[in-house]
Amino acid sequence: MNLNRRAFLKLSGVSAASAAVLLFAEEREALARDLKASRITRAREVPSVCPHCSVGCGLIGYVREGQLVQVEGNPDSPINEGSLCPKGAATMQFAYDGVGRPNPLRQLTAKIRRPGSDRWEEIGIDEALDRIAQRIKETRDAGFVEKNADGLVVNRAESIAHIGSACIDNEECYLITKLMRALGVVYLEHHARI
């Protein structure tokens, strides 16, 4: 579909008040015009759900030759019946900033900031995971409370905390709960508390 300014506003249902502050770069409009409706022809439809608020609007991703070419509201979803709000309508930008260009703010590598340093350094994913596991073990072992003052077994890893997340999938949340409780973590929280 043609994601020009008018279409975006219509799609997102924003009011005239915010239309006044919604200014698109000329460049992006020109790019979008060129693509027109042809963008989704021969594309594979992949159903998903909007990652922003809790309403659960259906999304359809259009994928052609491994490339995501468009994300729209799923007209089959009985929740949103094809419509999306401004946040939902912008979900493709989690991957692409405009058309075909990766969102430049995405972090695509693992990084470490060492004690006392004022900059990030790149590290490999495996190295990062090894380091994380090591630090969890050493901190857990140093601060573990196996028994309380009365001699009762309590198995608390009080020196480690985990926060998040209501933005990730159920299966991921389950893995977090399971691993953290097995470690003895009691400081376990996510967005619901705030």
Place this chain on the structure above:
Amino acid sequence: MPGLGTSFGRGAMTTALWDVANADVVVFMGSNAAENHPIALKWFLRAKQKGATVICVDPRYTRTASKADWWIPFRSGTDIAVLGGLINYAITHDKIHREYVVKYTNASLLVHPDFRFDDGLFSGWNEATGKYDQATWAFQTGPDGQPLADPTLEHPQCVFQHIKRIYAPYTPEKVSEISGIPVAEFIRFAETVCATGAPGKSAVFTYAMGWTQHTKGVQNIRTATILQMLLGNIGVAGGGIAALRGHANVQGATDLAVLYHDLPGYLGQPNEGHQSLQDFLAKTTTRNSYWENKPKFLISLLKAWWGEHATAANDYCFDYLPKMATSETYSHYDIFQSILDGRVKGLVVVGQNPAVGSANARKVQAALAKLDWLVVSDLFLNETSEFWKLEGMNPAEIQTEVILLPAAGPLEKEGSFTNTHRLIQWKHKMIEPMGQAHSDGWYMVQIGKRLKQLYAGSTAAKDLPIKHLVWDYDDPNNPDEFDHLKVLKEINGYDTTTGAPVTGFGALKDDGTTACGCWIYSGIYPEEGVNKADARLRAAPNRPDGWTEARADGSADYLHLGWGFAWPANRRVIYNRASADPTGRPWSKVPLVWWNEAEAKWAGVDVPDMLPVAPDQVHALGVRGDSPFIMKPWGLGGIWGPLPDGPLPVHYEPKESPTPNLLYRKQGTIPTMKIYDSEFDVWGDPQRFPYVATTYRLTEHLTSGVMTRTLPYLAEAFPRHFCEIPRELAQLKGIRNGDWVEVESARGKVRVQAMVTNRLRPLRVGGRETYVIGLPIHWGPKSGHVQGDITNTLTPQAVDVNVQIQESKVFLADLRKVEVGG
């Protein structure tokens, strides 16, 4: 959500968005759905289209207010006074749905004769410990253990007489004096809402963070549940409490217990007072309700976690679970206090930005700088991973090691979300993760595998929970992903002998022959290869404008039972038994469920929320066939609902308030509120900080903005931070639209631009003019395409005793114009 759980038995939205179209009255209070849940608003407006009155009770004239029939401005933090006034009006004007109240709720039960409520305090208050002893809040029971009741509701010790007495002072005049709502307007509001107390009429109350972010957040919600039960509005078509949750999967993350106090499926996290499995079950199982099955659910969870190592002989590894100290809480704000106290040394943060999103943000940032290490998994850099770059930080002095993992985006992974009405929907992967990014689930699996290796040689008892953990989630087809369906199957539950999935939680056992990761989700994967979260059978439209509406003959599948899977057991409107009268005949205008006499079973448009027992029979679990709240004792809705801060909600002022409590002289604020002891936890008074400030969200952004200020469309759509100021106050302070202003609370200052509007009005409170100002919360100084000051610099860490949510919806602030600015 203990507010809903205490009243009804389950901490979740009672209805489905599709059903709110059946409401006669829609009340938005503590919710600005038009901006925060924009697409959901459509279903409420369909109610309006069908003739419903839509009312928006909000300090600000929001976009929701602009779509409502009627906007009622009031002072933030006075919700219980207003709702208590409605309860009083319903009782004194005899608007209650009496048969519903008598048969379906605990209103007729007799409370301990020594129960008292006196000038803001309930009996049992202990000043020294700061806690209530709840002994005098218990029900009276007979020799058979059954509760004593008076179905006439006249006994002076019955619940109904207590609420009648306690809310009697909540007159329209008193409500007006506290909230700023004029008396005549309040009476009109009360008449409109209370008209739904008749059978066949319904009202839905809709809330979000506007009710939760208070020191008495749970009691705000409790007040609405009591009113709704008195009016007979729960479990009926068009009724209910629509709790609109914040994030995409906040319901799911809560169900799966990424929370200190719980285990998946609301089984509760044991504390050190629970020294054996039997002891824990004996002390925490709610009797005379469906919760009698809790042993099956907990033992199945332990089997899912520790597999063959969990046996009857070792209490199914119950010892492996950490036991909380009875004297402590481990909540979000406790984490940061405990870092400052030197107890917590390492922190893992996944998809969250507490340096911006948490109240008293400067305290949170200072805590991060005291950590030994911090791991952050996110799509983008944010103020939490880069806290060491924030203003006032000296990186050379900060010893925290920070590791950043690049997270796969929402379009780049498989998995399910649970939406606000408990609907679990599957998401398919659109594209491969970008760069070296991986899903958070894969990271967790990898970290778990590494820890198992690191502990492989240990024989210490403390390491057995890791060594014995069932942790085999590799995807045989993709080394860079985990096996999602294997996790889903474990959540659903399976037979430990055959490995076959169980068909639902009714099949779970307490003898170790079943495993189940989250019993309420059971049925989502009922057989190998069948993923009900991915079900996409939508009902056929039956209106020319393309949607499916309820029909009086029950012929329309307007709840879309074939689309996704809702917990529990695919029910869409929970407590739907209450939509039928005690004999099982629907008394709502459109039917949800009914007793089918011929076939001797419950049937319905929805999956009946009832045990298989006839209306005039009693189920073996102690629940009667005419009692709809099967998770509550005797199946009765909890109008009376003991919680740490009281059995009933009463009005208290916020921690920071411009006025004394006009109802209770001795007790200004809620006595159980928790505050912290640090140099950052400081408080303002109305002389120094004369204005009431509140915080909120905008359509174009989400919470700390990391998921929206990073997307160019949204950054452009709403680039700048601002403070909304009533025109009258702006005139007083010489502030014009667009001027830079400094907003200051006892905890800090922010600089933002002034938005001078009529959307906030001066209110007459306690005989004085009171101004409310408002700030959105979406900006931070480091992340995204557009930046701004952190609103949470101003907000306090004064928290509710039940859920430890902060009071960011109301605090005191000062405001002044500044000449320079960004």
